[in-house]
Amino acid sequence: MSTLRVPQVLVVRSVTHLEIELLKRPSPFIEFHNEAAEKAYEKLDHQLALRVYTVAGAACGELNPEDFVFTSWDWSPNESCAITIDRKILSAELVNAMLASLVDVYASWRIHLNVHENLAGGGTEFGAACLFQDLAIIEQTLCHSLNLDAQAQ
Numbered sequence: 001m002s003t004l005r006v007p008q009v010l011v012v013r014s015v016t017h018l019e020i021e022l023l024k025r026p027s028p029f030i031e032f033h034n035e036a037a038e039k040a041y042e043k044l045d046h047q048l049a050l051r052v053y054t055v056a057g058a059a060c061g062e063l064n065p066e067d068f069v070f071t072s073w074d075w076s077p078n079e080s081c082a083i084t085i086d087r088k089i090l091s092a093e094l095v096n097a098m099l100a101s102l103v104d105v106y107a108s109w110r111i112h113l114n115v116h117e118n119l120a121g122g123g124t125e126f127g128a129a130c131l132f133q134d135l136a137i138i139e140q141t142l143c144h145s146l147n148l149d150a151q152a153q
Contacts (some may be wrong), residue, residue, distance in 0.1 A: 004148060005096050006136045011143045015128050021137050022130060027110065030077035038077075045075040048106055052083050055097040059089040066146035082112040086119035087126045092146050095131065102133040115142060 012018045032038040049071055057065035068086040085094075098111050101146070111131040117123035126144035 004092055004099065004136055004146075005041050006099055006131070006134065009143070009148055010135060010137045011139050011140050011148075012137060015125075015139060018128055018137055018139055025110075025135075026134070027069070027078040027080050028108075030079070032077070037068060041077060042075055042107060045081070046073070048069060048081045048109065049073060049083075051101050052081055052098055055101070056083060056085050056089065056094065059085075059091065059094045059097075063089070070119060073132045079109040080112060081109065083113070084114040084116060084119065086123075087117050087145070090115050090142070090145060094149065095129070095136070095146065097129060099131055099133070099136070102131065107133050115145075 010021065012021055020135065027127060030041060040141075053069060053071050056069040060068050068089050070084040071082065095113070098113065102109055102111065113129045113131060115126045115128065117126050127139040127145070129138040129142055138146070
């Protein structure tokens with residue numbers, strides 16, 4: 001059984017509780033002093049989104065990633081990356097691979113992970129998590145699905 005490689009796992013009951021926890025760790029709003037700084041940030045944001053999308057796509061194996069992974073590629077100046085995956089590819093290994101992206105220049109960033117049942121078929125949301133370098137805030141449904149009950153605090 002694999003566990004998350006993050007110092008702390010905080011389990012919350014619902015997406016509402018996840019949002020309450022995120023209020024305690026607000027994302028920064030970055031103001032750019034010139035166009036070059038904005039372009040540099042946009043490039044960083046895109047590189048992280050591409051890295052996370054590639055990791056999730058690799059978790060699909062022989063399955064078509066377009067049916068199991070979605071990101072909008074939009075960016076905001078808030079050191080955040082969002083991705084939606086199908087529950088079928090959810091694993092602790094995938095979450096660990098996403099967490100491994102939060103190093104160096106991305107150490108202060110976060111990844112918003114949304115998991116859906118049957119993503120390609122427009123299924124319902126199964127659960128959500130927010131991944132930081134030092135903390136994973138995970139909805140209870142995902143915690144159970146990832147077999148993290150013993151690791152959770």
